[in-house]
Structure formats: C-alpha cells, structure tokens
Amino acid sequence: MYNSIGNTLRLTTFGESHGTAIGGILDGCTANIPIDEQLLRSDIQRRQVGDTLYGVSFEQFATPRHEPDNVTFLSGILDGTTLGTPIAFVINNSDTNGADYNVLQSLYRPLHADRTWEQRFGRRDPRGGGRASARETVARVVAGVVAKSILKTHDINVIATVKSLAGIEISNNATALQASQILADIQQKGDTAGGTITCTVEGMPAGIGNPTFDRLQSRLAYALMSIPTVRAFEFGQGSSAPNLTGSEYIAYSQEHTDGIIGGISDGNPVTIRLALHPVGTIAQGTPCLDRDGNTHVVKPQGRHDTCHVPRTAVIVEAMTALTIADLMITQ
Amino acid sequence: MYNSIGNTLRLTTFGESHGTAIGGILDGCTANIPIDEQLLRSDIQRRQVGDTLYGVSFEQFATPRHEPDNVTFLSGILDGTTLGTPIAFVINNSDTNGADYNVLQSLYRPLHADRTWEQRFGRRDPRGGGRASARETVARVVAGVVAKSILKTHDINVIATVKSLAGIEISNNATALQASQILADIQQKGDTAGGTITCTVEGMPAGIGNPTFDRLQSRLAYALMSIPTVRAFEFGQGSSAPNLTGSEYIAYSQEHTDGIIGGISDGNPVTIRLALHPVGTIAQGTPCLDRDGNTHVVKPQGRHDTCHVPRTAVIVEAMTALTIADLMITQ
Amino acid sequence: MYNSIGNTLRLTTFGESHGTAIGGILDGCTANIPIDEQLLRSDIQRRQVGDTLYGVSFEQFATPRHEPDNVTFLSGILDGTTLGTPIAFVINNSDTNGADYNVLQSLYRPLHADRTWEQRFGRRDPRGGGRASARETVARVVAGVVAKSILKTHDINVIATVKSLAGIEISNNATALQASQILADIQQKGDTAGGTITCTVEGMPAGIGNPTFDRLQSRLAYALMSIPTVRAFEFGQGSSAPNLTGSEYIAYSQEHTDGIIGGISDGNPVTIRLALHPVGTIAQGTPCLDRDGNTHVVKPQGRHDTCHVPRTAVIVEAMTALTIADLMITQ
Amino acid sequence: MYNSIGNTLRLTTFGESHGTAIGGILDGCTANIPIDEQLLRSDIQRRQVGDTLYGVSFEQFATPRHEPDNVTFLSGILDGTTLGTPIAFVINNSDTNGADYNVLQSLYRPLHADRTWEQRFGRRDPRGGGRASARETVARVVAGVVAKSILKTHDINVIATVKSLAGIEISNNATALQASQILADIQQKGDTAGGTITCTVEGMPAGIGNPTFDRLQSRLAYALMSIPTVRAFEFGQGSSAPNLTGSEYIAYSQEHTDGIIGGISDGNPVTIRLALHPVGTIAQGTPCLDRDGNTHVVKPQGRHDTCHVPRTAVIVEAMTALTIADLMITQ
Secondary structure, eight states: OTTEEOSSSEEEEEOOTTSSEEEEEEEOOOTTOBOOHHHHHHHHHHHHHOOOBTTBOOGGGSOSOOOOOOEEEOSSEETTEEOSSOEEEEEEOOOOOGGGGGGGTTEEOTTSSHHHHHHHHSOOOSSTTTTSSGGGHHHHHHHHHHHHHHHHTTTOEEEEEEEEETTEEOOSHHHHHHHHHHHHHHHHTTOOBOEEEEEEEETOOEEEEOSTTSOHHHHHHHHHTTSTTEEEEEETTGGGGGGSBHHHHHHHHHHSOOSEETTEEESSOEEEEEEEOOOSOOTTOEEEEETTSOEEEEOOOSOOOSBOHHHHHHHHHHHHHHHHHHHHHHO | OTTEEOSSSEEEEEOOTTSSEEEEEEEOOOTTOBOOHHHHHHHHHHHHHOOOBTTBOOGGGSOSOOOOOOEEEOSSEETTEEOSSOEEEEEEOOOOOGGGGGGGTTEEOTTSSHHHHHHHHSOOOSSTTTTSSGGGHHHHHHHHHHHHHHHHTTTOEEEEEEEEETTEEOOSHHHHHHHHHHHHHHHHTTOOBOEEEEEEEETOOEEEEOSTTSOHHHHHHHHHTTSTTEEEEEETTGGGGGGSBHHHHHHHHHHTOOSEETTEEESSOEEEEEEEOOOSOOTTOEEEEETTSOEEEEOOOSOOOSBOHHHHHHHHHHHHHHHHHHHHHHO | OTTEEOSSSEEEEEOOTTSSEEEEEEEOOOTTOBOOHHHHHHHHHHHHHOOOBTTBOOGGGSOSOOOOOOEEEOSSEETTEEOSSOEEEEEEOOOOOGGGGGGGTTEEOTTSSHHHHHHHHSOOOSSTTTTSSGGGHHHHHHHHHHHHHHHHTTTOEEEEEEEEETTEEOOSHHHHHHHHHHHHHHHHTTOOBOEEEEEEEETOOEEEEOSTTSOHHHHHHHHHTTSTTEEEEEETTGGGGGGSBHHHHHHHHHHSOOSEETTEEESSOEEEEEEEOOOSOOTTOEEEEETTSOEEEEOOOSOOOSBOHHHHHHHHHHHHHHHHHHHHHHO | OTTEEOSSSEEEEEOOTTSSEEEEEEEOOOTTOBOOHHHHHHHHHHHHHOOOBTTBOOGGGSOSOOOOOOEEEOSSEETTEEOSSOEEEEEEOOOOOGGGGGGGTTEEOTTSSHHHHHHHHSOOOSSTTTTSSGGGHHHHHHHHHHHHHHHHTTTOEEEEEEEEETTEEOOSHHHHHHHHHHHHHHHHTTOOBOEEEEEEEETOOEEEEOSTTSOHHHHHHHHHTTSTTEEEEEETTGGGGGGSBHHHHHHHHHHTOOSEETTEEESSOEEEEEEEOOOSOOTTOEEEEETTSOEEEEOOOSOOOSOOHHHHHHHHHHHHHHHHHHHHHHO
16 A cells, blocks of 8 residues: 555556656546646656756756656546546656666665665565656656646645755845855765755645544645655744743744644645755765675766755645645545 | 554544543454553553653643543453454543633634634534543553554564753753753743654664655654644654765764665664644633634633643654554554 | 444444453544434344344344443533544443353354454454454444434435345244244254345435445445355345346336446435344254364353344344445545 | 555556546555466456357357457566566557447436436546446456466465356356357347356465454455446355254355355355346347436447356456455455
C-alpha cells in the first residue's frame, strides 16, 4: 500500500526511473471537474526547471536531464472534464541513460535508498535509482493538477513558495540574486544545497479534518514528509510555539490563527513550512560504500541537481492539494 | 476512522472527558507477549505528574485533577501474556466535576476544538471538552505499554525526553531548576508555558518503513502530530538540514546518520524532535468567544496545567512505540 | 483488522467466550441518532431464545446458557442519542462454566476453529472456544441496533426471517409445528439441525453501492459469510438465475428486480438468502481429534443448541444493517 | 476505493469500454516472481473465446468483438521476473465501434448499470457501457496471471470449471454437446443463457484466513460477487448444508471437509460454486426504458454474447487467485 496515498481520492503511482514509463491512477475524483490543461503544462515545467524567485531563475542549478514529460491520460477524462472513473496517466521515459549508473550497481550512495531498499525488499533495480528516484514525483505533479482543479471549484488555492536556499532567506530580488551567487559557488565546487519552502492553503473552508488521530496536521505531515529530502514539518507558529506563553499565544492567534484547531480547520488559511536537506549526489565526488563496507569515491556521470529546492515547490503544492481534496471528498 | 490509528496493530480509542469511561481496543497484537505491569503503573503515573528532570520534579505545574486511572483489561490477556485477540481496556472516570464547565457550554475557548468540533460534526458534548480533551491520551499510554512490550521482545527501546520548557534548554540540574523557577513565575501570573521533547528509538532494526508514500518519517509524523499542542516535527538534522551543503551532510551522516534513508530505517537509532505550544486555558482569564463573536473573559474553575510538557513525554513514547510496532508486525 | 468491519461506520469487537466481557466499539456513527432501547432489549432476547415462527416457539432448541446480557454503553451516547463519537459497549460474562470445557483443551472439535486457530495464531484460549465462539455475536447484535436506528431515520427496515429448519420449509403454523416436531426428534437423538434464512431491506434507496469491485452484493456477502455456519449466499434470483433465458430474466426483473444492478441499488427492496449448516457439537457424542490424529468421542457437558437458526436471524439483520448504514454514511 | 481490491496485494483497474485503454496497477507483489508469459496469452485467450468443455468449443456463443488484447507492462517487471514494485499494465482498445451504442445513450438497458450509474454518480459515459462494461474484466485476468504466478511458487493451483450451461449439467462430451445444441437454439431465437461455475484451490495451505469478520469465505465471496452476473456463492456443502443433521455433516466432513473451518483454511482443497444469470442484451429485442419510464424495444447492433459463462471461468480463477495471494502475502 506504500505506493498509494489518500482514502477516497487515492493516488497510486508506478514506474522505475529508467523503466518504460512513470505514471499513476487517481481514483475517487468526482465527476464533471474541468482539468486545466495550461496548469498541467505549467506545473510539469515548474518541476523541470524550478521556480523563478523575484525575477531570478534558478534553472541552471537543476539537472540537465530533460524529459519531454508528455502526459497521456488513458481514462477518466472525456472532453476535458472528469468522468468520475479512475484517471490513469502515463509519462514515457525517453532520456534513460542507463549506462550512467552502471558503476553504481554494486555500490550504496549516501542519502539514497540503495542499501535500505535491499534491506527491505531483497531486490534492487540496477537501472538508476529504480523506483526510489525523484523521477517518481512527476506522477505526483500530474495528480496534483487534478486535485488543484477540484479545489478550484471550491475557490481554494494552494501556493508553495521557496523561502530560503543555501541558508539565505529570500524575500526580494536582492536576496534572490545573493542566493543565486552562492549556489553558483557551490555548483562550481561540485557541491549541493538545501533550502526551505512554505505552503499556504488560501480559501481553506472551516470544518475540514478530524479530532483525535486523523488530524488535518497529521494528514499534511504524512503527505509532505513523503517528499524526498524533507526533514522538518511545521504549521502555524511551528518551532517558535514553545517560546510564547499561553496568553501570548492566544493574543497571536486572535489575529493570525494557526488555521487548525484541535485537528480541524477553522476557516483561516493554513500555512506549513518544510526544511529540505541537500541532495546526496555531488559532482566533486560522492563517497559510496560497497557491500563489504569499503568506501569508493565516485564522480557521478548521471545528471543531478545542485539545488533541487526550486523544483520541489510544485511537488509540495501537489501533495498538499491531494490531501485537502481527499479530506473534502471523504467528508 | 479518525479514532483509530495503525494498520495491523490498530488502536481505537473511545470516551468523553466527563463520560463514564475512557478506553480502547488494541487489535492485531501478536500472541504470547508478556505485559509489563510495572511499566503500566509507571507510565500511567508519568502521564499524571510529569517526568522529573535531573532530579527536579515538575508535578506542581500539572493539573490537580487526579484520577486513580485504574486500568481494567477486558480481553486479550490471560495470565499476564497476550492471546493474540483484541485487547480491550477501560479506565473509569471518577473525578468528573462537570459543574466546572457549565459556564463554557455556550462559549468557544481559544486553542480548543470547541467551535471547530461544531463546524465538523454539528453536535458538541457540553460536559467539559467531551471527546476533544487531553484525557483521551490516557488510552494511548495504556496501548503504548503493550506496544513497548512488543518492542522489548526485539530489544527496542523508545525513550522521550523533555528538552526545553518555557524557552529554557534543560541539560542539567541547574537548567532544570531555572526552568522550574520560570514556570513558578508563569504559574503565579496565571499563565501557561510550552516546550520541546525529543524521542529516540534505540535498537531500531534496519529495513523498517516504506519508500514512496508510507515512509517511516511519514508514519511517525502522522502519529506524533496527533498529540495535542504539537506544532513541529523533525527528524535527523531536522530544521538545521538546509544549512549544510551536500558534502557536509554526507560527512555528518557518515558518523551520525538520520536513522532513515529513503523512507526506510538503516539500523541506526531514529531521533525525532517536537515543539509544543502552551495550553490555552489560563487562570488569569481566558478570552472566549460566544456564538455572536463577542469576547468573554472567563476564569476557568476547571483544573488545568501550567505546563503540560513533562506529562506529554510518555504520550510521545506511546505514539512512537505504536507506530514502530505496527510497521514491524505489518512487514 | 479481522476484528473490525466497515469503512466509515466501523465495528470492532472484542472478548473471549469465557473471559471477563464481550463488547465492541462502533465508530463513525452520525450525531443525534436516537437509540431505540426497546429494540435493544428485544434484539438481545431474540438472540437468546430465537424467533417465534407463526406462533410456534423454538426456545427449547436453544442452548440453556442464559447470560443476562446487560449492555453498558461507556461512551458515544448522551441522553439516549448519539454524540457522533465512538460508541463503546460492554456485556459482562457471568455464566462462564469453564470447567465444562476442560476435557476439550487438548482436543479439536469438528466444525470448530480449534485446530485452524492454532495453525493461524500459534496460541489458543483454553477456556471454551475463546474468541472463536458464537458468543462474540452478541456484540454484533448491539451494534446492529445502532445501525438499525440510523437506517430508521431514513425509513429503511431490515427484516430477516427463518425460511426452513431441518429441511422443512416454513410458511405457516402447520409447517412450523412440523419443523418443531422434527427438531424434537433430532434433539432426542442428541443431534443438531441447520436451516435457511432470508433477509429483506425494505425502503432501500437507489444509488447505494459501487460498480467494479466494492459492489453492494460484495459487501453484503462479505458481511454475511462472516456469520458462523453460513455456507451459501444468494440475492435476487440467486441459484435459480441460470435456469432462465435472458428474455425470461428481463421479464422477471421488470416486475420483481434483484434490487441491485451493476453493484448499485435501484430503489427496489434487496433480498438475500443464506444456508446454514447444523452446529458441530452434538450431545450423542462428538468425535474429536487429538494432536496425534486419534479420534475421541466426547459427550459435551457445555450447553449447546439443537438448532441455532432461529437465534441467527437477528444476527443476519445486524450484519445487513451495519453494511447498508456504512455504505450510506460513506457515500 | 471501489476500483481497488486487496489489502497488501492490491489491484486497481482503470479504463472505459470505448476509451483509450484498459489496464491496472497491481501493487504489493513480492520480488523475484517469474511471470508465466504463456499462461498470460492462454488466459487472455480463454477470456476471449471461452473454455472448451470435453472437446466441445463454445466460441460461437461468444461476442464476435475481438480485441487483440496485447498487454504492455509499463513497470514492476524486469527480465521476466517481478521487481517488488507496482506492476502497471495497459491494453489498448482498438475495436471500439462507438456508433453501435449511439441509440442507447438516452436509454436504460435492462440488467445493466445504466440507470443506477446515473443515480450513483450523476454522470454516465455515453460511449458503450463506459466503465460498467465486462471489458473491464480483462484487467482482472492480467492481474490474475501474476497472482497465479505467485501461488505457483507455493504449489497452489486455482482451477475453475463450467458445470452447467442453460440448465444442462455438463459432465462429459455428450452433455457438452447437448448444451451446445440448446445454446444454438437460444442463439437462433436471439436469446441468451446463464450457467454455473465451480472453482477449486488445490494445494491450499492450512492457516490462511481470519476468524471473526475477515474470514476466508468472506473474502472469496466479496471478490467473486464482484464478477458481473454472479447471483449466488457457496462453498463446501453450500446450499445443501441445511439438509444434513450435525452428525451427518461431521461424518461428511471427516472425509471431504469444506476446506475452511471458522474462517481459516484447514489444509484441504477449497471449492466454491457460483450461479450466473444470462446477460441482458438480447438480439431478439431488448426492452429499454427512457428517462420518462417508457419502454423502447431495441435490437442491439453492439456485439454481445449468447452465453458468457465459458468466458467467465478464467475471471473466476483470477479473482480467486488474487484473494488467496493477498491473504498469504498479508499474513
């Protein structure tokens, strides 16, 4: 069941990084939802080249592997609107340069699921990361577009924004340029960088979520911690919450609110924050382990990101939108 | 389904704060697990009076509502060991001073699920917080003892520790005393305080968890964000992760590791960190809203905590142990 | 998860036959449903003594084990109506004559889950049938009363009727008396008898159920095949369906209909039929196997039924009502 | 969730009868299972032309719509064995003669989900039966081949056999010919016929299934009642069970057994029996209703079966194999 997420609106994804195709089935979507084709193209592209921040592009820090990522819908959509039946979609893999990875077949890369995958399943796909590759997230973005289309019919918008890169808080064009320069340095050294992303659900209706276990924040955390490299999840005051007294927190919440009280939305926007670590494949030489525990420094020939964070914002939106839409359809 | 958590080892809890009883059913426990009665008594007490830190007790900051919290097992256990059948347990409510809450029946308390509960379900229990009360967590502690007993047969220990209170990091007796003094001040002002808790799974075996969606960190975040007042969840380097470059993160992880790679445990200890906001019922006067949106300042007669964080550590352990045990039994 | 049934309205039962108590939690019930206390008493009694058919009582063929079966609700109900929170209920076991079963501790009874339970779980409760006892069904009857109370608010009635006993079709007082006489003979010989039951959902609304896999008939079959001794499930024309040509079946369905088309109710009553085998504990001497495969003929001292079918009708109603109510709440 | 079946080994199917493609994802399959390509071709063909019985072919009574039904696996299989990742597969629709169905767009066919689909979802695919078409079962057959491949590694075989057609029990060549002649008559009259199928699980291991609710017979009934036109499900003595006394049933079970005791397999073969009604599209003229309740007799131009039962046996095998394999992987 770990390739599925959602209760009523349920996404199941499939596909190995260097196999025939990546795709999924999104089941449980209500009928008569218009699918925004332009949003689909735009979101697919955001995942490829990353978000532009205050006019500054970060595309040069994204992997040069460029799939065309043409999405074919096989079912569930007729004349641009949903039928209420399962929506199956496929994205063919074309730029699968399997030879890039040959050297890694018997090695375990750091921060990758190479060894843990073997420990869990006993067999690992030797072609690239197999299933445990960030390529899988393209299926999430496609399903996210459908989820956003559902939310749009309720006037709900999900907007993720990169807040910092390589330790630089980005709040205007100057800080965006500063981050870009630092990333250029890091890239030149053959290293990588992480960052932070916030995501706000605007137009969030009251009464969504559950008390006790299946809280709105539980569901959001569950979905967002499934994005590779995410190491921290907060909402509302988040990690600053313990620094306030009760009376201060109440005073704060009278103006801003956390958007969620007791596991249920209160009608105010919900904002979450994520911290992402840098990716573990580094051009300067990645120290890999073999099965005997010896270290081999490998210069990756595969195409990887200097900073994946600008490309991740749209994935954060997708997982958030899928979660909110699922809860709304379930209730 | 929001009163249940877990797939194979599944806990379902019941009970209103001022109803007849609180309890639950823990289904899916393997047979022949010895239940540690002493741990049960100890964990129930930790939830009542809070953990002592470096010799300093924080009991005076816990609510004076003291239930005897005698646990009766109705099924699933014979001669001190599990039968493999559902384990039902009941804790009667005795100290239910319903009159304390009468004034609040038509008011919405801040940071409580009073209004959102009505928005979600249409009917709210007028007796205290009803189901949306921290009293519900006693059932989690009981189930947590069973989960810990399962993990013990695999030499796995789950240990939660209070790391800060009211903004004071606690790492020795002096800082514990300092925190106690600050809490005494806050208590005198009729205010409340939050804090942070870490939780470590020692003896964590490799290969537990899932890639893609149902990752180990997703499951832990899902379970721990269900604890009232938790606002942030991190693991491994957590919110510091974006400050390192890839090569620094790899260097760090060669010595410490995050315990989870690609959603699956790697055999190293897993450590999570939580931030908790202060509780919203404050003795100096709690600003409540009525249905017309007017504010009424209420001095609560109910018995509430100045700082609930030392009492929450054992609940963190329970939710962590239930999550790990469920994943292990499922696999 | 095999002690739970239902998706949104989910029943989890607990309790061993000769343990402290039997009970369950019914989660997901909507708020403000009035619970019919008289129906509860009546349904509990129907399970104890069996249904009267055309004025003829079959109580003398039911087990003389008579528990008071007093139901205590621990949560979820206030002032006779549901709160929307989990409904926990307990029935204490009092008439637990464990000594009756001592001889069977090391033997496997025919048609009982004694050996298969060991094969599945490795540990068997030595007290009576443990969890694998028909006593468990009292929890289903209690939950069934809540489900019926939900359906009543939609003017839906679920009515199960005994159609045959010991091979005698019962359609009037004469045939009921005939069945009673045959059962008296069977009882005298120390033997047991089976029978058939039909169940009709009156007032069934259109549009309930699902196409593809989770069909209304799939859900009903799943729930009803969980009743001990049921060996056949049919709906509509059932096992006679293959004897008609398509044109005949269409002609029939224009007047009567099967109530379900393509997995979804069509607004007509739904009728199902069940065949039950006789119970396997027989007074004349029950051939049991020991662990070495040797047969021992045991005269059971426990109290068992000559014919359990009149007592089963109310259980059939309960499982049907729970299934329909769950589907309606889920949709 | 009604397009998915199974807990750990979970099949999700997609596709409209006259859409782009039919297919599915089978998730949860263990790694390193060799997929039998020849079985795949053979099972696909059995679904197209129906089983030959005692040397007698029934292909002339199957629909002349012949899709090539070429199966493309998109993921989860490498070099003929499973990877342990989701197995996605697609069968393109080519013979979609949509015009055949135009006349039916505003009519409700008898025994079809035309009206109930509208009542359930509000929107119906105007192209043929849309999702509610027997074409969907091709995805089940493909997944069934994977499930059979899993079972084969445990020496378990699932074999379904047509037992009767048009009311004729078929046990040798003479009765098969008799059935064929009767079907020829029915075909000439433009009518249709039903039949019965048995399915046996050979090599069934002991200890599979669950007590209480999720019984082996519950799971089988749930899966098999999802096959279109099935109206009755039995196992073991089935509908004859009530005709025996307890001592007779015990005597029978000492030699044959039902294969399932108390919801759990006992190591003997499990045999189930199904009754299928004739399909509701008949060439002589099908009485359809319009939205105003008026009847229109339509001579279908679409290509339909005189008797679909010989084609259904392989679908029965698929659903049985998926159910057994899921239970085994889950446990």
